[in-house]
Amino acid sequence: MYSIAIHGGAGTLTRNQMSPEKEQAYLSTLKESVDKATLVLKEGKSALDAVEAAVRILEDSPLFNAGKGSVFTHTGKHEMDASIMEGQYKMAGAVAGVHGIKNPISMARRVMEGTEHVLLSGEGAMQFAIDQNIAMESEEYFYDELRYKQWQAALKTGSMQLDHTPLDEKKFGTVGAVALDLHGNLAAATSTGGMTNKQFGRVGDTPIIGSGTYANNATCAISCTGSGEFFLRGVVAYDVSCLMEYKGLSLQSACEKVIHERLLSIGGDGGLIGVDLQGNISMTFNTEGMYRAARNSQGFESLAIYK
């Protein structure tokens, strides 16, 4: 059997700010992403291929804060983070603070498969991208008028925003995917365009194996979205895996315990998606909503934004 789940970030616009057109656009891109990953899995390709394909579609959309849709940093740049992991050998790759990269998730995979390293960062990582002919895009590709205005507004107030929504809202701009393939292997991938008006080279949980992303055939594959600092301190993705491996919890129970109890106890909000070796899917969040979609070979389907 196969299973796929994707997310486009937790938090979400409140219902009264979401127009029917906007909602339709989000749902349609989520559907495109999960459709593509399903096709990859049906063809017998790897979970790794499926999560990369799903995340690339979300990165290529201007709607989500990742890849093309990345927000502006304090200095008007787009700094992106991504990570990917597979569950059979527990190999992983990640990039932090890269810019101009069309698909950071594919660069993370290149780090995993083409180097002895797990995490490359900043200007050093950019040198790797150039050496490896990783696909780049111009500044115009990443330009978006709405995001630009929000950056200007944030500059004036001196605030940092996790995404492109108004300051008084919480929306965590991350995309991700988890999959089980027909060969019984798990994989997870997560990508983000960071925080609006981000300063000081802040790195959240997205590129961190164990916090934002984790995969292990013995337990589960997890991709997180939320207030990154809390996910780092909670080592959230690996926490789900440990609750399953060491305490015998099911995927759903482990996800609920981590998101509704452990993360909340330190003040964090957000959500995660997970899949286990039996193809079970969990999409758990403690926010107003989470852009999400899922499908498996047993006929399970989900496409939703709000609770």
Add this chain to the structure above:
Amino acid sequence: MYSIAIHGGAGTLTRNQMSPEKEQAYLSTLKESVDKATLVLKEGKSALDAVEAAVRILEDSPLFNAGKGSVFTHTGKHEMDASIMEGQYKMAGAVAGVHGIKNPISMARRVMEGTEHVLLSGEGAMQFAIDQNIAMESEEYFYDELRYKQWQAALKTGSMQLDHTPLDEKKFGTVGAVALDLHGNLAAATSTGGMTNKQFGRVGDTPIIGSGTYANNATCAISCTGSGEFFLRGVVAYDVSCLMEYKGLSLQSACEKVIHERLLSIGGDGGLIGVDLQGNISMTFNTEGMYRAARNSQGFESLAIYK
């Protein structure tokens, strides 16, 4: 009661490469570090103060690959990583890829206490250091003839080295400390000068909460040293904590399981130091040795390099 343990890296020189003078110098600096931390703890100060003080002494020594003793990157710079965490509120701070910072561990603490962030990286982090008047040193301060020669040798062969020892050896250049204070709080700190001839902004486990460093009053405080990529994939520091919390293992059993079974099963080598709320200390490694020292208020003392 109080407990303190420190490490100066796993791997170590083989016995026939270690002169009595060199061995004495290492032991003397380890003793100075553990003495200082003991004094801090006896005065009733926090575990956080103790691990910071211990690591600062190791960072200020040219013998260990952290702070002053940091190795040269590919471009002849010194790029350092550090992280710190306390167990009561599970607050954490970390820096990755910073240069010219005299004591990266104190900068990590400033990130923890002075920002809403956990991890700052690269040039953005340098801007934070300047804004915050973090103590800096000139390039000459970090210059060391032996390290320079090793960098030149590595440049010629195109290899990366984890430390200042010959290429055919394994020595993991990291320093760290874990402590339990009289108030019953735990803390952990880890700092490194990276890999000789390091390229591409490679980040290891040292600045990653959950992998290189973790502290939680419910379980333990852990600082790791070893082949960083394997520690990242194994989420090693948090794995020890989870084995204690979810499976009920003792600190020593958890450390042994992680270092001798789980880390080895993915091909990783290195070690870690840990302390729990009862003041128990574990110093566990699967390498030839680990520079280490420990002390507690019950009279336990240790100062050693080899097994």
